[in-house]
Amino acid sequence: MEERGRGRGEAEKMETDQHLFKILQSLNRVSRDFQLSHDSPDFDSSAIKLPLELRTASSSILAANPNLFSLSQRLSQLADAVQELQNSKPPRHGLLSFVTRRVRSREVSRLAADAESELQALIDREIVYNLENTLAAMPRSGGETAAAFDEDKVFDGISALQERLSRGFNMNLQDSLLKSGIFSQLEWVLCNPRFRIRLREKAAISMKELLLFNKDVFVGSVLVGGSVKALVSMGSLCSLQVLSALIKAIKSPLVDLMEFCGGILKVVGYLSSAEAEMRVMAMECVMEIGYFGRKEAVETMINGGLIKRLVALQSSEGPFAGCVARLAVQLEVGEGLRQREKRAFKQLILKRVGEACVSEAECATIVAEVLWGSSP
Numbered sequence: 001m002e003e004r005g006r007g008r009g010e011a012e013k014m015e016t017d018q019h020l021f022k023i024l025q026s027l028n029r030v031s032r033d034f035q036l037s038h039d040s041p042d043f044d045s046s047a048i049k050l051p052l053e054l055r056t057a058s059s060s061i062l063a064a065n066p067n068l069f070s071l072s073q074r075l076s077q078l079a080d081a082v083q084e085l086q087n088s089k090p091p092r093h094g095l096l097s098f099v100t101r102r103v104r105s106r107e108v109s110r111l112a113a114d115a116e117s118e119l120q121a122l123i124d125r126e127i128v129y130n131l132e133n134t135l136a137a138m139p140r141s142g143g144e145t146a147a148a149f150d151e152d153k154v155f156d157g158i159s160a161l162q163e164r165l166s167r168g169f170n171m172n173l174q175d176s177l178l179k180s181g182i183f184s185q186l187e188w189v190l191c192n193p194r195f196r197i198r199l200r201e202k203a204a205i206s207m208k209e210l211l212l213f214n215k216d217v218f219v220g221s222v223l224v225g226g227s228v229k230a231l232v233s234m235g236s237l238c239s240l241q242v243l244s245a246l247i248k249a250i251k252s253p254l255v256d257l258m259e260f261c262g263g264i265l266k267v268v269g270y271l272s273s274a275e276a277e278m279r280v281m282a283m284e285c286v287m288e289i290g291y292f293g294r295k296e297a298v299e300t301m302i303n304g305g306l307i308k309r310l311v312a313l314q315s316s317e318g319p320f321a322g323c324v325a326r327l328a329v330q331l332e333v334g335e336g337l338r339q340r341e342k343r344a345f346k347q348l349i350l351k352r353v354g355e356a357c358v359s360e361a362e363c364a365t366i367v368a369e370v371l372w373g374s375s376p
């Protein structure tokens with residue numbers, strides 16, 4: 001009985017959520033149509049009909065939920081304003097009627113935008129709240145198995161947050177995120193090897209989206225947590241893609257953290273992966289490290305056999321053509337090194353090229369590329 005009741009409650013909630021999303025889409029259309037119209041939309045247009053239909057179709061669902069009372073009032077006000085606009089249609093054109101209709105049309109647009117904003121904030125809070133509860137219900141102790149939670153439900157919840165974050169910054173959404181502590185929960189999923197890679201990657205992507213949503217707020221959480229070490233250790237294509245995005249966003253501090261936790265050598269090691277996509281992505285990370293990395297980070301890469309690996313890749317695969325020279329350019333134009341350090345590393349790269357090449361012709365070609373590519 002309890003299971004049936006819970007299932008019925010979830011079905012009703014899903015139906016309400018779907019209805020709210022439809023209302024949001026309708027409000028967006030109404031607001032947009034009125035903003036684009038110089039006077040007001042045609043009386044047969046959806047922008048006129050939708051608010052009236054919304055009030056009728058949504059009254060029972062909104063009235064049943066006290067949290068939606070304010071939204072219900074806004075929809076009623078919007079429908080009333082549209083009705084007044086309809087009633088104001090003059091028998092002939094004139095300046096007074098034109099001004100009146102413009103004022104009422106703008107009022108409809110404002111009411112639609114206000115209702116849309118309130119509904120979006122409500123949906124955002126629901127997305128964060130649902131994900132927070134779903135993550136909190138995941139098994140915490142080592143004795144609990146993966147069967148103790150619904151992985152698809154967690155995955156879908158993270159996907160919903162990721163999609164919302166991709167639409168850009170919103171202050172109300174940020175407040176909900178900060179109150180929930182959702183970042184630390186996602187980090188816990190990412191750093192927990194008991195969960196499948198699919199789920200950990202999804203958590204990593206959403207953490208990256210949170211950072212891009214507001215770097216000033218979430219950069220500290222990335223740098224003090226274990227997410228960077230977890231990403232490097234996972235060694236999947238997705239984890240390296242997220243890592244590359246984090247390097248570009250946070251720059252030298254992120255590279256410093258990678259150097260501290262041993263992540264740079266792991267990334268260099270992925271250049272020898274059996275998968276071509278992994279090798280390409282590892283090279284992109286190496287190039288970003290070269291651009292933003294300070295002396296210690298670049299030394300770690302080069303002393304970790306980077307040039308030998310790049311020479312081998314350059315001689316065998318198209319995507320890596322000129323990769324040694326590309327690295328030299330990254331160091332030359334990058335932000336992490338002083339001028340004298342750039343000159344010293346250029347000489348070190350040339351030395352390591354000579355050690356790594358199997359023929360004088362190959363060595364001469366790569367040396368020429370390095371010297372030409374890194375010149376101003």
